[in-house]
Amino acid sequence: MRVLVTGGMGYIGSHTCIALHDAGITPVIYDNLSNASAQVLDQLEKITGTRFEFILGDIQDEQQFKLALKHTKAEAVFHFAALKAVGESTEQPLRYYQNNVSGTLSMLQSMQEADVNHIIFSSSATVYGEPDYLPIDEKHPIRATNPYGWTKVMVEQAMQDVCNANSQFMGIALRYFNPVGAHPSGLLGESPNGIPNNLMPFIAQTAVGKREVVNIFGDDYDTEDGTGMRDYIHVLDLAKGHVAAFMQHKTDTAFHAYNLGTGQSYSVLDMIKAFSASANKDIPYKSAPRRAGDIACNYADATKAKNTLNWHAELTLSDMTNDTWRWQTNYPRGLES
Ligand code: NAD
């Protein structure tokens, strides 16, 4: 079986291509390389022994996307392609709505015309906004706090409406908590452009000497040590969650949403400490003001994924930091673009 993977050259999409390949499913990557290096294909080949088919294309190009679906005879779409920087989305909201929402609406149109009726979508725990309760289950109210988050809410709603209108259609929204880690080979990982927004790549770049000090955004939250707490999940576990969700639902219809998290949260200080152990060195850090829009704590209730998909996160915090460190030391500047 062949599936089209939009954004398959990116961080989570590339790891999911490996998991699909391992499950006997052939991924065909569709990516515009706006936030990825073409070298990812070489790395995937080194890891899997297979050169994946790659189509350079934009999800906003409805005609090209439809041709890609037909040409590849894809039976499903794994949809990772999106812009993902929260801060940037507040500065350039239309760019985010255009790329993430309009792009996905064109894809859904092309899929219906090409009679490809299965989509697995990268959603985010950001759709829950400031949590009403913890752990967060899938019944928690949906609301976003920034344009990026709204793009996820809007796409989920559009998928749900298409599923309601088209009895052949099946859509799965996977709400990721905080994806971190890298492939254990050290050949593939996350390499953000410019200064990382997210904690783990910032710590990794500080450990390797590229940044001077980790700024802890707030040390007076109502948490165990005052710093923000999150449910960090290894990208390999996340990738397996996609395969499990697809295998479970590939013969049914309707819309499904799942949290993909570990159910456990770690503080910023926990993360720095764990990374120091992996890198075997002290990592300098200092307190800084809270970051606007940040919440104190979140973590997933992932019971639905466990019971329905027979999936749960298996890798530990030290797997996350060890694998990130291996990748960071192998490729301190990321892959060449
Ligand atoms: P990424 O930037 O590494 O990957 C996204 C890929 O999509 C890139 O390769 C980029 O070139 C491609 N792309 C973007 N716009 C495109 C377009 N219009 N047409 C074709 N390709 C396009 O990001 P990631 O971290 O791998 O995230 C994957 C998905 O998961 C995104 O939808 C993101 O919003 C979602 N997500 C990520 C996180 C996280 O913390 N990384 C958390 C929750 C949800």
Ligand code: UFG
């Ligand atoms: N943090 C720091 N210093 C940094 C970066 C982050 O102290 O340099 C703190 C944050 O304040 C927060 C924690 O580390 O307490 C995690 O921050 P991240 O930026 O790594 O992750 P967020 O939880 O803020 O956001 C991530 C993704 C969003 C997604 C959200 C929920 O970036 O896209 O998880 O899935 F929406």
